Amino acid sequence: AAVRAATATGTATHCPYCALQCAMTLTPEAAAESGPARLSVTPREFPTNRGGLCQKGWTSAQLLDSPERLTTPLVRDTKGAPLREASWDEALDLVAGRFRVLREERGADSVAVFGSGGLTNEKAYALGKFARVALGTSQIDYNGRFCMSSAAAAGNKAFGLDRGLPFPVTDLDDSEAVVLVGANPAETMPPLMGHFDPARLIVVDPRRTATAQAALDGGGLHLQPAPGTDLALALGLLHVALVEGHLDTLHRVAYRAERTVGWEDVRQCAARWWPERTERLTGVAAADLRRAAAALARARRAHILTGRGAEQHSKGVDTVSAWIDLALALGLPGTPGSGYGCLTGQGNGQGGREHGQKADQLPGYRHIEDPAAREHIAGIWGVAPESLPAAGRSAWELLDALGTPEGPAALLVMGSNPAVSAPRVRRAVERLRALDLLVVADFLRSETAELADVVLPVTMWAEESGTMTNLEGRVLRRRAAQAPPPGVRTDLEVLHGLAVRLGRSAHEFPADPAPVFDELRRASAGGTADYAGAAPELLDAGEAVYWPVRDTTGGSVREATGGPERDATGGGAEALGSPRLFLDRFAHPDGRARFLPVEHREAAELPDAEHPLYATTGRQLQHYQSGAQTRRVPELLAAAPGPYVEVHPDTARRAGLADGDTARIVSRRGAVLARTRCVPSLRPDTVFLPFHFPGGGAANALTNPALDPVSRMPEFKLSAVRLERADGG
Numbered sequence: 001a002a003v004r005a006a007t008a009t010g011t012a013t014h015c016p017y018c019a020l021q022c023a024m025t026l027t028p029e030a031a032a033e034s035g036p037a038r039l040s041v042t043p044r045e046f047p048t049n050r051g052g053l054c055q056k057g058w059t060s061a062q063l064l065d066s067p068e069r070l071t072t073p074l075v076r077d078t079k080g081a082p083l084r085e086a087s088w089d090e091a092l093d094l095v096a097g098r099f100r101v102l103r104e105e106r107g108a109d110s111v112a113v114f115g116s117g118g119l120t121n122e123k124a125y126a127l128g129k130f131a132r133v134a135l136g137t138s139q140i141d142y143n144g145r146f147c148m149s150s151a152a153a154a155g156n157k158a159f160g161l162d163r164g165l166p167f168p169v170t171d172l173d174d175s176e177a178v179v180l181v182g183a184n185p186a187e188t189m190p191p192l193m194g195h196f197d198p199a200r201l202i203v204v205d206p207r208r209t210a211t212a213q214a215a216l217d218g219g220g221l222h223l224q225p226a227p228g229t230d231l232a233l234a235l236g237l238l239h240v241a242l243v244e245g246h247l248d249t250l251h252r253v254a255y256r257a258e259r260t261v262g263w264e265d266v267r268q269c270a271a272r273w274w275p276e277r278t279e280r281l282t283g284v285a286a287a288d289l290r291r292a293a294a295a296l297a298r299a300r301r302a303h304i305l306t307g308r309g310a311e312q313h314s315k316g317v318d319t320v321s322a323w324i325d326l327a328l329a330l331g332l333p334g335t336p337g338s339g340y341g342c343l344t345g346q347g348n349g350q351g352g353r354e355h356g357q358k359a360d361q362l363p364g365y366r367h368i369e370d371p372a373a374r375e376h377i378a379g380i381w382g383v384a385p386e387s388l389p390a391a392g393r394s395a396w397e398l399l400d401a402l403g404t405p406e407g408p409a410a411l412l413v414m415g416s417n418p419a420v421s422a423p424r425v426r427r428a429v430e431r432l433r434a435l436d437l438l439v440v441a442d443f444l445r446s447e448t449a450e451l452a453d454v455v456l457p458v459t460m461w462a463e464e465s466g467t468m469t470n471l472e473g474r475v476l477r478r479r480a481a482q483a484p485p486p487g488v489r490t491d492l493e494v495l496h497g498l499a500v501r502l503g504r505s506a507h508e509f510p511a512d513p514a515p516v517f518d519e520l521r522r523a524s525a526g527g528t529a530d531y532a533g534a535a536p537e538l539l540d541a542g543e544a545v546y547w548p549v550r551d552t553t554g555g556s557v558r559e560a561t562g563g564p565e566r567d568a569t570g571g572g573a574e575a576l577g578s579p580r581l582f583l584d585r586f587a588h589p590d591g592r593a594r595f596l597p598v599e600h601r602e603a604a605e606l607p608d609a610e611h612p613l614y615a616t617t618g619r620q621l622q623h624y625q626s627g628a629q630t631r632r633v634p635e636l637l638a639a640a641p642g643p644y645v646e647v648h649p650d651t652a653r654r655a656g657l658a659d660g661d662t663a664r665i666v667s668r669r670g671a672v673l674a675r676t677r678c679v680p681s682l683r684p685d686t687v688f689l690p691f692h693f694p695g696g697g698a699a700n701a702l703t704n705p706a707l708d709p710v711s712r713m714p715e716f717k718l719s720a721v722r723l724e725r726a727d728g729g
């Protein structure tokens with residue numbers, strides 16, 4: 001049945017937070033005696049969340065009328081002065097004027113833009129166009145670089161195309177073995193757990209996370225490797241599968257021969273990772289390796305899914321490639337009912353990486369250095385191809401260059417909070433402070449907004465319309481359920497206002513999302529992430545449109561994307577586009593997937609005498625990303641009030657710490673304070689900190705910005721640290 005947009009019983013939309021984009025209905029409650037009517041949240045039946053929501057989703061409407069909402073632009077007259085209220089005209093005139101002067105005096109790259117995987121498709125598209133056309137700068141990247149960029153790069157290498165899940169979430173229901181590598185959906189996206197049979201889960205994680213515990217409780221497996229050894233573990237599993245004959249079935253032999261290239265090189269890599277060697281490096285017992293390999297290999301339908309734990313490393317791309325190699329050896333990708341996928345994290349982590357807010361990308365998931373891509377996009381934008389900038393700095397490199405003689409002097413941040421979420425975050429804050437002009441569009445005074453010279457108050461998710469693309473590549477409707485507070489504008493209105501002040505015409509930067517989406521569809525046409533056929537009426541008819549979706553029939557989709565399936569089994573009333581990719585062919589020109597030979601290598605830093613422990617970071621059930629939103633929801637904050645460090649009891653005892661004591665955790669980049677939480681199931685060589693908190697407990701004060709050479713992903717998941725009592729005792 002068609003989804004009703006807005007009815008007497010509420011507005012059908014999706015959760016503002018993670019990439020599962022759970023379906024919900026927003027309904028006005030009776031107005032209180034004082035203050036406006038509140039919206040109530042009820043879950044909506046949808047194939048991904050099946051009527052479920054997590055605590056974050058249930059409480060998501062509470063921020064809409066938070067007293068901390070920003071409703072007036074704020075301006076700082078001089079560095080060190082307090083922010084003061086200003087009119088929209090004053091704020092936008094100031095920003096555009098300073099941008100214009102900087103461009104004239106120091107060149108277009110003196111102004112930079114930092115976007116977000118939380119922005120709607122329309123905003124992500126408009127932000128990329130704003131940077132390249134209105135500012136003419138190459139200096140644009142976004143926080144998605146810190147999210148799934150390693151999996152994206154590995155997927156592109158192996159398959160010729162990156163879509164988080166190249167199959168609907170509902171395919172996981174019938175899987176007989178699901179390997180979750182560095183993913184903890186029981187906390188990050190709980191309704192996804194409803195698609196897994198715990199007995200069939202194989203969880204790979206240095207911690208016994210809630211997901212690992214669910215697997216163990218249900219009869220599944222938990223492999224607990226040392227941080228930074230996932231790549232070797234994948235090779236070890238492949239070795240076992242190889243020598244125990246699991247790869248010799250007719251299907252697997254034919255699959256490798258007909259659908260892949262490069263197997264022999266990978267076979268030789270795996271041959272060197274016999275179980276005892278793998279056990280020595282990873283700490284995973286050889287017997288567990290054999291059990292896991294057998295469970296995976298015997299499954300008639302199986303999936304391997306990676307998350308940030310595998311990806312946020314200076315060898316993140318190679319690590320994901322090793323797991324894809326295992327999937328290919330088993331014949332999973334492109335086989336109905338099986339596959340490899342990445343569990344994208346941010347709400348629009350998928351769409352956010354397709355429309356041109358990434359340093360090296362143009363809309364349609366095109367590469368910015370590709371002459372044909374430049375010509376096509378320049379034609380849509382009405383500019384000369386040679387006027388489009390080249391690729392700019394990646395997210396960390398951009399942040400680290402801010403305010404330096406060679407780097408940008410001004411930055412516009414939209415939908416992101418790098419003052420908490422960046423690696424080596426105290427350096428990032430120093431660089432933000434060093435800017436001539438920091439402009440932040442946000443709906444709350446985030447830690448980044450607190451540093452800004454100009455803060456622009458913008459709408460929240462329930463006050464705006466647009467589209468989001470979930471972790472399956474399914475295009476979803478975001479619908480406005482209420483008007484924004486007076487004085488607040490949308491991000492598109494902000495870009496419109498700035499672009500016009502910078503001399504562009506109003507029709508180039510519409511403030512209304514509908515014409516932006518229409519232009520996005522035309523810009524994406526023929527690209528990898530083709531939205532051309534995602535007509536608004538189709539989105540309204542059931543939200544079952546998956547990219548690539550062309551607006552005409554013909555062979556080019558098949559050529560470009562590897563044989564999309566057009567069926568009605570992806571959930572929703574009428575599936576359109578490509579719920580399942582790669583069924584006939586992969587997206588490389590010869591139609592074959594690529595095995596990629598990879599070798600284990602050490603992390604950028606390892607524990608030593610001074611810093612003898614691994615530190616790894618991650619999320620808590622109650623909080624999302626930098627916590628800027630969820631820390632302001634009273635019941636979420638009450639349940640998860642502040643920073644803590646998980647430590648094995650023996651490790652804590654050696655440091656003189658007991659459960660509840662304040663610990664000092666020190667890496668080569670800084671120190672943080674956190675409450676000790678003794679966890680017997682943790683590896684004694686590893687500590688864990690959630691990354692949602694600012695200030696003295698900011699886990700990212702410890703993290704290492706060593707970058708993957710391909711994806712430019714920082715090594716968030718592994719730092720060498722030592723543990724001390726906070727009082728020095």
Ligand code: SF4
Nearest residue numbers: 015017018022054057
């Ligand atoms: Fe929202 Fe993600 Fe929770 Fe669903 S799982 S309610 S999308 S935060």
